Amino acid sequence: xxxxxxxxxxxxxxxxxxxxxxxxxxxxxxxxxxxxxxxxxxxxxxxxxxxxxxxxxxxxxxxxxxxxxxxxxxxxxxxxxxxxxxxxxxxxxxxxxxxxxxxxxxxxxxxxxxxxxxxxxxxxxxxxxxxxxxxxxxxxxxxxxxxxxxxxxxxxxxxxxxxxxxxxxxxxxxxxxxxxxxxxxxxxxxxxxxxxxxxxxxxxxxxxxxxxxxxxxxxxxxxxxxxxxxxxxxxxxxxxxxxxxxxxxxxxxxxxxxxxxxxxxxxxxxxxxxxxxxxxxxxxxxxxxxxxxxxxxxxxxxxxxxxxxxxxxxxxxxxxxxxxxxxxxxxxxxxxxxxxxxxxx
Numbered sequence: 001x002x003x004x005x006x007x008x009x010x011x012x013x014x015x016x017x018x019x020x021x022x023x024x025x026x027x028x029x030x031x032x033x034x035x036x037x038x039x040x041x042x043x044x045x046x047x048x049x050x051x052x053x054x055x056x057x058x059x060x061x062x063x064x065x066x067x068x069x070x071x072x073x074x075x076x077x078x079x080x081x082x083x084x085x086x087x088x089x090x091x092x093x094x095x096x097x098x099x100x101x102x103x104x105x106x107x108x109x110x111x112x113x114x115x116x117x118x119x120x121x122x123x124x125x126x127x128x129x130x131x132x133x134x135x136x137x138x139x140x141x142x143x144x145x146x147x148x149x150x151x152x153x154x155x156x157x158x159x160x161x162x163x164x165x166x167x168x169x170x171x172x173x174x175x176x177x178x179x180x181x182x183x184x185x186x187x188x189x190x191x192x193x194x195x196x197x198x199x200x201x202x203x204x205x206x207x208x209x210x211x212x213x214x215x216x217x218x219x220x221x222x223x224x225x226x227x228x229x230x231x232x233x234x235x236x237x238x239x240x241x242x243x244x245x246x247x248x249x250x251x252x253x254x255x256x257x258x259x260x261x262x263x264x265x266x267x268x269x270x271x272x273x274x275x276x277x278x279x280x281x282x283x284x285x286x287x288x289x290x291x292x293x294x295x296x297x298x299x300x301x302x303x304x305x306x307x308x309x310x311x312x313x314x315x316x317x318x319x320x321x322x323x324x325x326x327x328x329x330x331x332x333x334x335x336x337x338x339x340x341x342x343x344x345x
Contacts, residue, residue, distance in 0.1 A: 003029035004091075004301055005065045009057060009081060010072035011035035011044045014095055014122075018070045019044060019051075021293045027301035028068075032060045057081065061088040068118075068304060071095060074162065079104045082119070086111050091118040093300045096171045097324065098317035105321050109314040118303045119314035120296075123175035126312050127295030129287045130253050134235065134242055135180040137255065143237030146185065149177060149218035151233040154205075154226035164202040166192065166327055169222040174320045175312065176233070177210070177218055185214045192327035193335045198225065208327055211337070255283045 006028045008018045015035070022030045030051050035041040041053035060066060061084060068091035071081050079099045085092045086108070098105040098121060112119035125131050137143055151173045160168050177187075189211040194203030205223040212218060231246035241256045257280030303310035326338040 003027060004304055005029050005031045005063075005067045007032035007034060007060045007063070007066045007069045008072065009034045009060065009069055010095075011037070011041040012072065014072040016044045017293055018072055018297075021291065021297045022070065023051075024294060025297040025301060027305065028297060031063065031066050034060050057084065061085060061090065067091060068093070068300070070122075070300075072122075075100050075167075076162065079108065082108050083111060086115050086117050086119070089115065089117065091120075091300075091304050093120045093122055093296070094317075095122045096175065096317070096320070097167065098314065098321060102318065102321040102325050105314070105318050109318055112314055118300070118310060120300050120303060120310040121175070121312045121314065121317040121320075122293075122296055123171075123179070123312040123316065123320075124292045124296055125172055125176050126179040127292040127299065129290055130244055130246070131176055131179065133253060133285055133287060134244065137240075137242060138180055138182055138235070138237075142240060142255075143235065143242065144239030146182065146212075146214065146216050146235060146237055148216055148236045149233070150236075151177075151219065152221045152230050154221065154223035155229035156227055157224040159198075159200050159202075159204060159224055164194070164206070165204050165222050165224050166194065166206045166208065167324060168224075170206070170208060170220055170324065170327070171320050173220045173222070173233070174323050175316065178316055178319050179312070180235075181212070182214075185212055185216075187211065187218070187323060187340060188213050189337050189339045190323055190326040190330055191335055191337045192330040194331055203331070206327075210323065251284050252287060253285055255285065257281050257283075 004027060006022055008015055011033055019033055022028050032052050032054055033041045033045055034054050034057055036055055038053050038055040045051050045053055054060060069085045070093040072095045073081060075097050078094055082092050082094055109119060153169050153173060187210045191209045192206060194206040196203050198204060204225050208220040210218040229247055233244040235242040243254045245252060299310050326340055330336055330338045
């Protein structure tokens with residue numbers, strides 16, 4: 001198969017990771033690294049490379065050797081850059097979030113469809129072995145019916161200058177939820193509560209609740225101010241429960257055969273007597289160690305070559321944006337529940 005010519009736009013925090021993984025993906029051929037600071041792009045590439053640095057997006061998009069671009073720039077620039085790339089006939093991989101608003105994101109998804117180009121979101125966690133295993137456990141029915149999701153993503157993090165903690169951290173959890181939920185189970189309502197205890201001018205901690213169409217509830221806690229780093233997700237099912245501890249490489253994923261059962265009974269029996277507690281084994285699945293971004297690059301190349309939608313396509317990005325915007329509406333209304341009205345999927 002002929003390799004796909006790729007340009008990376010953005011040589012800041014995430015761009016070098018895209019460059020490194022693109023170079024290690026046989027299906028891709030990195031042609032350009034573009035950044036407003038050309039010297040920074042040159043420094044990322046190093047002295048011994050055939051990849052060309054530039055500060056001109058127009059130069060990159062004019063090059064017929066470039067069939068695809070990967071964009072790692074601030075979210076406020078995504079709409080113009082993605083639109084220009086699609087108009088130039090390029091396939092696009094873009095860092096999360098897709099755009100700062102749902103309306104802009106919808107325009108890009110429609111444009112990608114019109115141009116028949118791949119538009120893919122870099123929802124990196126969806127390409128980790130642990131999240132792929134979680135998705136398999138849920139889709140296979142091994143967990144039973146999903147009853148609750150509880151996710152905590154907190155640390156003493158960098159207070160971002162242009163986004164609040166929800167837009168910075170919650171897209172990870174929301175994209176994971178979108179990826180692993182069973183077919184037909186979708187968020188139907190959102191409520192969010194935030195706080196800015198240090199006076200940063202934007203929320204630094206947030207609690208997000210999502211009501212699912214199955215009747216289950218998902219809860220997401222994100223925080224820039226915690227002195228300890230916690231990355232834990234618990235997904236409770238009617239048969240088994242998953243605990244994912246991302247800061248514990250020795251036991252990143254545990255599957256518990258433990259829970260609460262409710263037996264059927266006649267109307268005259270006391271409900272308290274129907275509850276039983278199940279205590280079974282704990283299984284720690286063996287997971288391969290593989291860099292998620294390599295999987296992102298391989299999926300991007302495969303989607304282009306096969307003419308299909310990638311696993312995390314533009315519509316997945318839109319679903320995340322719908323939840324973030326609904327959370328914003330809830331915050332503006334003192335945490336009121338916001339019904340999604342079918343916009344989340």
